[in-house]
Amino acid sequence: MNPNSIGKDYLDHISIDCVIFGFHNKSLRVLLLKWKTINRWALPGGFIKKNEHADAAAQRVLSERTELSNIFLRQFHTFSDPDRNKADGNLDISLLPVRFSKEAIDWIKGRFVTIGYFALVDFNKVKPVPDLFSEECRWWELEQLPVLLYDHHHIVDAALIALRDALQYQPMGKYVMPKKFTLPELQKLYEVILGKKIDRRNFRKKILGLNIIHPLGETRKGGAHRSPDLYSFN
Amino acid sequence: MNPNSIGKDYLDHISIDCVIFGFHNKSLRVLLLKWKTINRWALPGGFIKKNEHADAAAQRVLSERTELSNIFLRQFHTFSDPDRNKADGNLDISLLPVRFSKEAIDWIKGRFVTIGYFALVDFNKVKPVPDLFSEECRWWELEQLPVLLYDHHHIVDAALIALRDALQYQPMGKYVMPKKFTLPELQKLYEVILGKKIDRRNFRKKILGLNIIHPLGETRKGGAHRSPDLYSFN
DNA sequence: TGCCTAATGTGTAATATTTACGCAATAATA
DNA sequence: TATTATTGCGTAAATATTACACATTAGGCA
Numbered sequence: 001m002n003p004n005s006i007g008k009d010y011l012d013h014i015s016i017d018c019v020i021f022g023f024h025n026k027s028l029r030v031l032l033l034k035w036k037t038i039n040r041w042a043l044p045g046g047f048i049k050k051n052e053h054a055d056a057a058a059q060r061v062l063s064e065r066t067e068l069s070n071i072f073l074r075q076f077h078t079f080s081d082p083d084r085n086k087a088d089g090n091l092d093i094s095l096l097p098v099r100f101s102k103e104a105i106d107w108i109k110g111r112f113v114t115i116g117y118f119a120l121v122d123f124n125k126v127k128p129v130p131d132l133f134s135e136e137c138r139w140w141e142l143e144q145l146p147v148l149l150y151d152h153h154h155i156v157d158a159a160l161i162a163l164r165d166a167l168q169y170q171p172m173g174k175y176v177m178p179k180k181f182t183l184p185e186l187q188k189l190y191e192v193i194l195g196k197k198i199d200r201r202n203f204r205k206k207i208l209g210l211n212i213i214h215p216l217g218e219t220r221k222g223g224a225h226r227s228p229d230l231y232s233f234n
Numbered sequence: 235m236n237p238n239s240i241g242k243d244y245l246d247h248i249s250i251d252c253v254i255f256g257f258h259n260k261s262l263r264v265l266l267l268k269w270k271t272i273n274r275w276a277l278p279g280g281f282i283k284k285n286e287h288a289d290a291a292a293q294r295v296l297s298e299r300t301e302l303s304n305i306f307l308r309q310f311h312t313f314s315d316p317d318r319n320k321a322d323g324n325l326d327i328s329l330l331p332v333r334f335s336k337e338a339i340d341w342i343k344g345r346f347v348t349i350g351y352f353a354l355v356d357f358n359k360v361k362p363v364p365d366l367f368s369e370e371c372r373w374w375e376l377e378q379l380p381v382l383l384y385d386h387h388h389i390v391d392a393a394l395i396a397l398r399d400a401l402q403y404q405p406m407g408k409y410v411m412p413k414k415f416t417l418p419e420l421q422k423l424y425e426v427i428l429g430k431k432i433d434r435r436n437f438r439k440k441i442l443g444l445n446i447i448h449p450l451g452e453t454r455k456g457g458a459h460r461s462p463d464l465y466s467f468n
Numbered sequence: 469t470g471c472c473t474a475a476t477g478t479g480t481a482a483t484a485t486t487t488a489c490g491c492a493a494t495a496a497t498a
Numbered sequence: 499t500a501t502t503a504t505t506g507c508g509t510a511a512a513t514a515t516t517a518c519a520c521a522t523t524a525g526g527c528a
Contacts, residue, residue: 416505417505417506418504418505434504434505434506435506435507435508438505438506438507439507453505457503457504457505458502458503458504459502459503459504459505460503460504460505460506461504461505462504462505462506463505463506
């Protein structure tokens with residue numbers, strides 16, 4: 001994003017925000033940005049070009065932050081509380097990057113209706129990249145998020161609920177699991193998303209019955225006990 | 235809405251559109267507006283005031299069109315195709331109401347990202363009221379919609395899918411059925427929303443098991459055969 | 469080397485939910 | 499009063515979900 005394009009090339013008062021989910025070490029994570037100067041963590045987001053689809057804008061933000069393309073992306077809700085950017089009362093966005101013009105700063109400080117998306121990515125393939133507003137981009141465990149900018153924590157909560165609902169219909173493990181994985185690993189993913197324990201044996205039966213994964217004939221070595229079989233999505 | 239407030243009191247490039255569902259004579263219906271001059275039917279919609287929540291804007295539009303308050307309302311998707319208002323290539327919005335200023339007409343002709351809501355109302359309680367752009371407001375059977383403005387037909391389709399999904403989780407008959415109704419009537423509602431036939435006896439078992447309705451001890455007279463019992467939602 | 473431990477793979481039984489369908493009761497019509 | 503079509507009520511079959519027993523395996527350790 002070009003600092004000079006702020007407030008000119010984009011639609012006014014509309015933004016998109018992405019809750020990017022990854023899975024690593026048995027825990028669900030989201031990719032966050034640390035905003036400059038104000039030192040607050042926030043969701044990756046951006047604006048919509050005057051002739052751009054919001055989905056395209058989200059996909060653009062996603063590729064910029066992760067260096068991935070063709071990411072699983074789904075719009076889940078639009079947040080329009082007129083005071084949603086005032087949740088942080090003591091926060092002055094104008095302290096942000098100095099290279100913005102006064103007009104651009106006024107533009108950014110205005111009200112934004114934001115379209116929320118959630119994305120699913122392979123944790124191992126992501127190369128986190130900060131944007132113009134941020135100095136750092138990294139994964140956070142969903143269970144241990146820092147204080148977030150504005151209403152972003154609320155957006156994350158809503159995204160998780162949307163993901164949970166979606167998982168009932170559509171098996172989306174494909175987008176978050178690495179190429180090779182074990183059934184216990186996949187089960188853990190389901191457990192953290194659904195927020196409940198699942199019986200090993202029933203889970204196996206269910207997933208294998210869906211015919212969406214196949215065994216590779218290999219096992220994951222190195223564990224303390226019996227080596228679990230490795231699978232891949234079809 | 236005051237014609238002079240167009241393009242001034244509202245957020246630019248953002249609108250809301252409502253798919254208002256009603257149920258009458260065994261069929262699902264939506265409330266549509268016939269736009270002046272261009273004579274095309276469209277969804278009731280409106281703009282968001284500069285300090286207004288989109289939900290409030292939708293509720294406002296809803297009460298204006300139906301003369302009802304406290305309507306069941308749910309946001310389901312935001313439509314952002316930059317060309318969505320160009321689907322009607324030969325349509326010139328500027329032919330619309332003469333009392334708008336040139337600025338207002340330019341504003342309206344611009345791109346709009348629209349937040350889609352669906353609403354459930356009691357058909358019998360609605361008094362359809364046209365808005366500033368329209369000369370008529372009336373119900374249309376979902377199965378026999380006319381050609382709609384822009385991408386509104388697509389919005390209706392998406393709303394129906396959202397309603398269908400929601401009905402699985404939450405019994406929403408309460409909002410569309412009249413105070414007194416029979417089980418076969420309620421069943422028909424489910425059938426038209428879900429798009430499939432349901433077994434009478436299983437439907438009865440399921441609904442009664444939910445403990446959301448109670449018999450009134452009366453029956454609906456006048457039918458050609460056995461009079462069905464009347465129920466109300468709790 | 470061989471036992472212990474804990475996790476995985478496989479199977480089966482119990483339970484709950486969904487689906488299918490038979491039959492009696494009833495109200496208008498002829 | 500018989501006919502007909504629809505409603506109310508009940509039961510059985512099929513399917514899906516849940517619970518749980520037991521054998522297999524790999525590393526740890528004596």
